[in-house]
Structures are given as structure tokens and as C-alpha cells.
Amino acid sequence: MAFRGLPPYLRGSEEFMAIHKTRMLIIGSGPAGLSAAIYGARAGMEPIVVQGLQPGGQLTITTDVENYPGFRDVIQGPWLMQEMQAQAEHVGTRMLWDTIVEVDLAHGSPFRAIGDGGDVYEGDTLVIATGAQAKWLGVPGEELFSGKGVSACATCDGFFYRGKKVVVIGGGNTAVEEALYLTNHSDDVTLIHRRDELRAEKILQDRLFANPKISVLWNKAVESFLGDPTGVGLTALSLRDTQTGEMSEFATQGAFVAIGHAPSTELFAGKLPTDDSGYLIVEPGTPKTAIPGVFACGDVMDHTYRQAVTAAGTGCMAALDAERFLGTLEFARNEAETAGA
Template sequence: MAERYDLIVIGAGPAGLAAAIYSARARVRTLVLDEGVPGGQVKTTHKVSNYPGFPEDVKGAELARRFAEQAERFGATIARSVEITRHDLRSDVKELELDEERVVQAPAVIVATGAKPRELGLEGERGFRGRGISYCATCDGAYFEGKSIHVIGGGNSAVEESLFLTQFAAQVTIVHQFDQFQCEAGTADEALANPKIKVLWSHEPRAFLGGDALERLAVEDLKTRTRQELASDGVFIFVGMVPQTELLRGLVPLSPQGYVETDESMATPVPGLYVAGDIRVKRFRQITTAVADGTIASLAVQAYLRGRKA
């Protein structure tokens, strides 16, 4: 027997949970699904300094927990660690099968699956994952106590997570393709003043080398085109994100980069199907912009549901 809801939100990051808070408060029976635990990318961000209402820094995991608690307080149900094994998002009543055993239905769905860390696609990257290569500093930083590690990237995530990793590592070398950081000025200044952080400007990684575990990182100097191998105990990769739109393939228009086109109310051309957050085509992707998308999507869904009843 299928379980019926008014709204199913796929993805429990800031966009999905903001949508759930607004919907549940409006007495819309809301189910939120997530492959893991709530929080999206926020839950693995060591601290958040620019989310309004938190004059002191807040740990990403703590902010994520609060988002989820608030949604549950108003009656939203959050299903954690579930996998969608079958889906029909096109029909008037949308239907999802979870873990091959549970079927849920709703007339409206908000897809807020966000983005996942981009892989570099280099030799050795997959093989050394978990054996020296990581995409999550909060998860794996402690494995590198006293070690000499590298961080690939130069945006906000790369530089902020480098600062976090200095709590554990003896030395953090940032490998960045440009000759200045692409992060907020305050964060850049903090990193440049940190004695544990070194930067290899205008360098790109080329390969990950070693035996059972990662031992060396091959980099290329983009100015001189010379290549060298650096001894490394670990490499953390923060080179942007890729949208998770597998559920929507063939259903809604995607940009060449794979993001979803929506109108201003987060609607897609499929009636009752909305998207919110980082998977949308947009210029800026922040926690605040994700939360805004989730809010708008919820209000648009509420109007859609009222229209169906009328």
C-alpha cells in the first residue's frame, strides 16, 4: 500500500528543509527524503560564518541539525538514508519506491538534490580514495594528525577547509591553478597568515601516485610547464560541485552544465514538479540562496495544491 503525502521533498539540504519548514507549517503533509543524514553540503562544512542570525560562527553540522529539527517540529517527516529505487515524477500523482520496499506518493514533488563534490578525473584519484584522497575534511581530517598534506582548489571551500585542516596536519600545501585565491578576502588573508599553510600558485595536479596508499602527488607548473612529484600523506580535493540531476534526466530541460532551468517560482514544465537549491541554473550558490529557493518552491507548491482542490 502506497503512503500518501501532499508533498515529497527529495534532498534534505538547506533548500529542501526550508521548503519542508514552510510546507509543514502550512499543514501540507510533507515527506523529506535523503540518501544520507539531513544537511546537504552544510553538514560537512566545518563552520559557517555568513548565515544570518548566527553572530558567532556556527558549525555546519549544528546548523544542519537545527534546520532538520525545525522542519520536524512542524510535522514534516524526514526519511534518512533512503535510496530511490524507482520513480515516476511525470504523472499527476508522483510515485517513488524507496529501498525496493516502500512506495510513497504525492501530487507535488520538490527536487532539491543539490550538488556533490567534483572529481578531478585524474589518474589514481578513484583508487586512492579513502587511502589518502578525501573530499571531506570534517570526516577525515583527524587521520592526518602531524602529517604533510595537500589541498586542491582555491575557492571558499578549499581555503576554509585548509584552515580547518591545520588543526591536525603539520603542513597544508594548497595547490591552486591561479595566482590568487577565489575566496572571500577575509578567509584568504587568514590562510596567507597561517604559518602551517603554503601555497603553490599556478599549479595543477596531474596524477596521484603510490602503492597501497597515496605517496606522491604529481603537479604541473602552468607557467613553466614543468612537472614535479611531491611527497604527500594525503590530498583533499575541493574543486567545485556537480549537480545531482539523475532523477530529472529526460524530464526537464538541463543547461549544458547539467543544471535545471526553472521559472521564478521554481516550477519545471512538468505540472507539480519543482526544483530548488544548487541544482538550479543560477549565478550564486549559497546556503542563503538555497533557503530562498526552498521557500519560494514551498509557496508555489502550496498555490498549486490549492489550485488542484479548487
């Protein structure tokens, strides 16, 4: 068997590799990937999900989830992902623990992916659900107070800061949008930016400056997050003036880091079109990429909403379109066989 697309260090050792074949191969195991798996399995496509470095996606590092439909009470992000995985497995999905290091999309269906241990995954269709990661500041206390006063998603967690003093860190569209959204829950929102002007679109800036609930701290860089991680959580930020170097503390009960997201698209560089921010480009209103049979869903193609429920929705769409693609593919193969008979 010829193993196209294998990295050089694996060539010649094909006899030692496991080959996993499926009608639908899914890379990524967050809400998008698992929703695609549930729909794909129920359609008889026997999907394989390669879980990646962070099985369950970003929800596994989220504590309280209050906005996912179907749950009256607050639920835990890791629990929700465990339930999604259990449902996917119950209807026939194979969950495999591996990290994809290379993909071959150039030859059309079937598509191939290579795991970091050398296993080969082959799918008649491919669903990309590798997600996106919030960019972080990388300063002391940021990880320590994650979920205890520090967040990267106002629409996810803003509700928990009702009536509290909060800050947003950043100066682009995301930061301004997060600040505006937080005024639905707080009357004291401060935008902290390391420069003396914002990079956000003018219309957003106009809305920000016109909102009496929002103030701006210019030329301030966050040096660390302060507080009590075992008690009250975040209580203040340590700030450095970017012009004078002067240090100060700013009291707050919630900090939202809004310096952008980085889609996990490194595997597909040069193989699928991306926008200027690195997100996979899909046909508007669909999960279809530029290659027939390859679909993208969730945060890897969505730089606007980035919610678990929207990711799950696009995962459903990817599975339905994958099923339609397979039907067309099989019809074409049958026609070719009949014509050659």
C-alpha cells in the first residue's frame, strides 16, 4: 500500500503503523467535533474523532456554564464535554487519542492524516474542528486566577460579574465589543490599553466613548494579576505606565483579556485558504471549504461568535453536508462502474 503524505521520518516503516479508515474523519473533540460525530454516527458514517492535545476543547477549562440550552441550573464545562463524548460514543463514534501532525488533502477523497505516533487516519470526508485559542498576556497570576476573576470571554462569563467592577484588557474590536457587552451586567467597566489610541473600528470607538458606564485607562500594561485564588479571587491588577514606567495597582473583581484569538490552523497552512487572521474560509452559510469533502466547523472558521452552541450548530451542519457529499460521491462511483461494465 502506498502511503502518500507521510513525513520523511516515517517513510519505509509502513508495516508498523495502524491504519484507521472511516467514512467521516473528524479532527478535534470540542462541541463542534463531537456534534458532527453524533450526527455522523446516527447517519451510519461510523466517524472517527481524533481528540488532539486538548480533548473536549476550551470548555474543559471553563467552570460554570450557564448559557448552553437545555440546562436550567449551572453546569460544569468538563462535565458537559464528558456527556457529549459519551453520547457520541453511544451512537457509534470511535474516539481515538492522538495528535495529528500532517494531512494530505491534495489528492481528494479519501483524505489522510498522520498522527504523531505514526498512525494513519483515512476518511472519505474530513471535518476540521480544531478550534481556536484565546491569546493570553502571559503575566504572573493570569493562569492562577483563570476562572477566579480572569476570563477571555465576556459573553461566556460576564453574567457572573453582575454589579461588580470589571476591566477589559485590549484595544481592538474584540476588546471594545467585550466592554460594551459587559455594560449589560456592570455599571463600572474600564478598558485598559497599552497605547494612547484604539485599533478598533471608528463606529465601535464612538459607541464606547459615548457609553457612561465605560472609562478608559490609556498607556497602561498589565504586569500581574493580584488577589487570593483560594478565597475572594482576583482583587487588583498591577499596572505599568508604558510612557513613564510608573507602577500602580487598579482594584477590580473581574478582568477580561481581549487581545484576540488564534485559530488552530497550522496543519492546513498552504492547503486550505484562510483569512488575514488565519481562520479557515468556508462558503458563506455552510461549513464547506475550498476542497470538496473537507468541512470546517466551530471556532476554527468562526471569528465572530465563538460560542459552544454555535460551534455545535456548525458541527451538525458539517455532518449533514458530509453525508450529502458521500451520497453524491457514491452515486458518481456507481455511474462510472455501470458505464465501464
